[in-house]
Amino acid sequence: MRFDGVWFRYARRADWTLREVDATAAPGATVVVLGRNGAGKSTLLQLAAGVLRPGRGVISDRPPTIGWVPERFPAGQPFTAGEYLRRMARIRGVTDPHAVDRWTERLLLTEHTGTRLADLSKGTAQKVGLAQALLLPPGLLVLDEPWEGLDAVARTLIPEIVAEVTAAGGTVLVSDHRGEITALPGAIHWTVSEHGVHASPPPAPDLPTSEPSVSELPESDPPDEVIVEVAVRRSEATQAVAELRAAGHRVLRIEDADVRRTPSPTETTPDREARPTQRESR
Amino acid sequence: MMALVAMRVAGFVRGGRALAPLIAVLVELGVIYGGGPSPAAVAYGYSAAALFPVLAWLTKLLLDTEPDVQRRLARLSVGPAREAVAGVLAATLLSLVVCVAAMAAPWLFHGIDTSTDLGTGIALGVLAHLLAVPPAVAVGALASRAVTGSVRMGLTVLVVAAVLVVVLGLSGSFAPWLVPPVMATARELNDPGVPPAGTLALLTAWAAAWCAVAFLGYGWLRRGRS
Numbered sequence: 088m089r090f091d092g093v094w095f096r097y098a099r100r101a102d103w104t105l106r107e108v109d110a111t112a113a114p115g116a117t118v119v120v121l122g123r124n125g126a127g128k129s130t131l132l133q134l135a136a137g138v139l140r141p142g143r144g145v146i147s148d149r150p151p152t153i154g155w156v157p158e159r160f161p162a163g164q165p166f167t168a169g170e171y172l173r174r175m176a177r178i179r180g181v182t183d184p185h186a187v188d189r190w191t192e193r194l195l196l197t198e199h200t201g202t203r204l205a206d207l208s209k210g211t212a213q214k215v216g217l218a219q220a221l222l223l224p225p226g227l228l229v230l231d232e233p234w235e236g237l238d239a240v241a242r243t244l245i246p247e248i249v250a251e252v253t254a255a256g257g258t259v260l261v262s263d264h265r266g267e268i269t270a271l272p273g274a275i276h277w278t279v280s281e282h283g284v285h286a287s288p289p290p291a292p293d294l295p296t297s298e299p300s301v302s303e304l305p306e307s308d309p310p311d312e313v314i315v316e317v318a319v320r321r322s323e324a325t326q327a328v329a330e331l332r333a334a335g336h337r338v339l340r341i342e343d344a345d346v347r348r349t350p351s352p353t354e355t356t357p358d359r360e361a362r363p364t365q366r367e368s369r
Numbered sequence: 370m371m372a373l374v375a376m377r378v379a380g381f382v383r384g385g386r387a388l389a390p391l392i393a394v395l396v397e398l399g400v401i402y403g404g405g406p407s408p409a410a411v412a413y414g415y416s417a418a419a420l421f422p423v424l425a426w427l428t429k430l431l432l433d434t435e436p437d438v439q440r441r442l443a444r445l446s447v448g449p450a451r452e453a454v455a456g457v458l459a460a461t462l463l464s465l466v467v468c469v470a471a472m473a474a475p476w477l478f479h480g481i482d483t484s485t486d487l488g489t490g491i492a493l494g495v496l497a498h499l500l501a502v503p504p505a506v507a508v509g510a511l512a513s514r515a516v517t518g519s520v521r522m523g524l525t526v527l528v529v530a531a532v533l534v535v536v537l538g539l540s541g542s543f544a545p546w547l548v549p550p551v552m553a554t555a556r557e558l559n560d561p562g563v564p565p566a567g568t569l570a571l572l573t574a575w576a577a578a579w580c581a582v583a584f585l586g587y588g589w590l591r592r593g594r595s
Contacts, residue, residue, distance in 0.1 A: 138441045140593055155445055161436035165383040174379075177372035179446045219442065 088112045088135065088227060088258055090284070093144035095130055104130050107283045108144070112258045114226075117249055117271055120262040122279035128262040129158055129231055131279055135260050136229040150226025150258065158231040158262075160216035162204045168215050169200030175219040190218040195241065209236035221248065228252045230261040243329035246271055272332075314339070373443055373455040378463060381431045387463075390427045394467060397423065402480030409481050413494025414558030416471055417501040421551045422531035424467065424502060428460035428509020429527055440515060453591050456513075457584070460506045468498040489563055496569065497554045500576045504549030507583035508534075516590045549579045 093108040104127045112118045112135075120128045133139040134146060136155040164171065172187045181187075191197055194214045199207060207215065213236050220228065233245050249259045249271060261271065278285045319327040328338050381387060397419045401412060435443070444452040472494060475481050481490075510516070512526035530548075537544055538552025545553065550572045557564040557572065 133441075137445060153445055155442065157438045157442070159438065161438040161442075163436050164380055164439060166380070174372060174376045175442070175446070178376065178443060 088149050089147050090134075091145050091147065093134060093141040093146060095127075095134060095139065095142050103142075105134070105279070105283070106281065108134075110277055110284050110286050112260065112275070114150075114256045114258055115253050117253055117259045117261070117274040118277055119271060119274045120260060120277045120279060121264075124264070126279045126281075128264075128279050131277070131284065132229050132231050132260055132262055135227070152223050152226045154220030154223070154225035154228045156213075156216045156220045156228075156230045156233055158235070160204075160212040162207060162212045164204050167201050167203055168196060168207060168211075171204055171215060172200075172218055172222070176222050179219075179223055181222045186222050187218075190221055194218050194244065210238055210241065213237060214241060217245075217248075224255060224257070225252060226257050228257055228259045230259065232262055232264065234263070234265055239330070239333065243326060243333045246329045246332060247325060312337075370447055370451045370455050370458075373447055373452065374459045374462065376443075377431065377435060377456060377459040381434045381459070381463070384434050386430045386434055387427070390423050390430065390467075393423045393426070394420070394471060398471060398474050402475045402478065406479055406482040408485040409487055409490025410485075410493040410558045410563075412475060412481060413472060413490070414497050414555040416494070417468075417497035418551050418555040420468065420471060420498070421501050421505050421534060421549075422527075424464045424505035425508040425512070425527060425531060427463060427467065428506045429512045429523060430509075431460050431463060432456050432510060432513035432515065433523070437514070449591070450588075453588060456515075457506055457510055457587075460509060461502060464502045464506060468502060472498065493558050493563070496573075497558055500549075500554050500572060501551050503580045504534075504551065504576060504583065507580055507587065510587045511583065511590070516587065546575070546579075550575045 088111070090108045090110045093105065094103055095105040096103045108131065120131055122128045130139065133155075134141055135149075136153050137146075137149060138155060166174065169187075169191070172191065176187050191200060194217060196211065196214055196218065199211050199215075202211075204212065204215065213233070217230075217233065220230075228249070230245070230249075234242050237245075245261075249261065252259050261274075273289045275289060276287045278287070317327075324341070328341065331338055398416070401415050401419060440452070443455070446452075447455065472491075481487075508527065508530040512523045512530070514520075514523055517523040517526055534548045534551055536542070537548045538550070540556060553575075554572050557568055
């Protein structure tokens with residue numbers, strides 16, 4: 088997807104919210120959109136999703152299936168969560184009859200399917216917003232502050248889902264002002280300001296790619312970190328990795344190819360060990 | 370697209386906003402039929418004209434019930450053209466239900482004079498309502514929040530259009546073609562005898578042409594607004 092000289096303003100005589108945006112997001116890329124409050128992050132995401140139309144310039148090569156998770160889920164509708172998702176599945180032409188149930192279970196919404204949207208907590212409503220965006224596998228997933236209001240367990244699901252969408256060749260755009268981006272290693276950063284959008288490559292890995300030991304920790308590491316080796320069940324490994332990252336820890340190494348679903352430049356994956364072992368430092 | 374139509378109708382009916390226009394319809398029916406039975410064509414002609422502003426209001430309420438963000442999600446899901454058409458279809462469906470109810474209601478309290486030619490009267494009444502529904506939906510759509518952006522502007526469009534339909538629709542108006550032929554139809558049906566087929570065809574063509582322009586305008590205005 089490409090932004091070519093995109094300008095946007097909300098009304099004809101208003102100031103430009105975005106000026107001269109030139110940026111490209113390749114298939115399989117994760118883009119974290121950063122910027123101060125009111126810089127136009129949400130506007131940029133809505134332009135990317137096709138919800139807003141640029142005043143000048145063009146946005147091209149947008150994938151056909153787009154999932155958009157709005158910043159605030161529109162909860163003022165007289166439907167239960169389950170009925171809303173079933174109706175959205177029909178509107179979006181979802182042919183997989185299990186799509187709604189699958190995402191309901193995965194996003195831990197099962198006990199809320201009978202709750203009216205207006206009665207949902209902010210975080211649960213946000214999960215309904217996430218579910219509707221994922222009913223069809225998106226070629227472009229646009230997440231506007233997806234962590235907002237989510238509990239610790241649900242927060243770990245976002246990096247997992249992002250990794251799945253990009254692994255399938257999709258592009259993910261996500262805005263973040265809470266510093267959760269540590270959970271998305273390898274993401275390109277777009278910084279939105281009044282001068283346009285500045286793209287920067289993923290931060291350079293700050294750890295060696297070979298297996299580090301406690302004594303070989305790089306000097307750049309903060310001095311108050313310790314290495315904790317953790318063994319987790321194979322079936323729970325992906326979630327454990329995501330949870331550890333969401334909690335702000337750095338996962339240094341994962342010793343099993345099967346669990347490496349959220350790859351990062353700081354990980355190595357020798358296959359010789361049968362038991363998954365993680366190293367975590369904090 | 371029909372799933373979106375169903376969702377919008379359900380959202381509107383369950384949300385409780387339908388109550389106010391429903392009360393307005395009941396008041397109108399009371400005024401029209403309260404004075405004793407009248408011939409079907411005359412009564413239905415006035416009924417269609419009286420329903421016009423209510424149906425426009427109903428359309429605006431229906432289109433404004435859905436939160437803006439949900440409308441954008443629908444637009445992403447089915448595309449901008451289908452999203453706009455789905456709203457118009459949902460409003461048309463509900464308006465037709467209101468028309469059927471408004472035409473059936475007088476039979477409950479003997480509001481229709483059964484001594485005249487009933488078949489022709491009812492057929493003319495159906496035509497009058499069918500000529501009122503699409504322009505009313507068009508006015509309501511043009512007054513909806515997705516087009517006007519603000520409550521004040523939306524209400525202004527709705528009220529001005531409803532007043533103009535009456536004022537410019539009066540006989541001797543200097544520009545009757547600026548508004549849909551709602552009043553003209555009521556006048557034709559009020560005259561004794563069946564209006565000639567040519568007149569009815571002209572009224573139908575007039576309404577169709579007006580609606581074509583209004584809906585094209587709606588589509589054009591919605592193009593840049595999500």
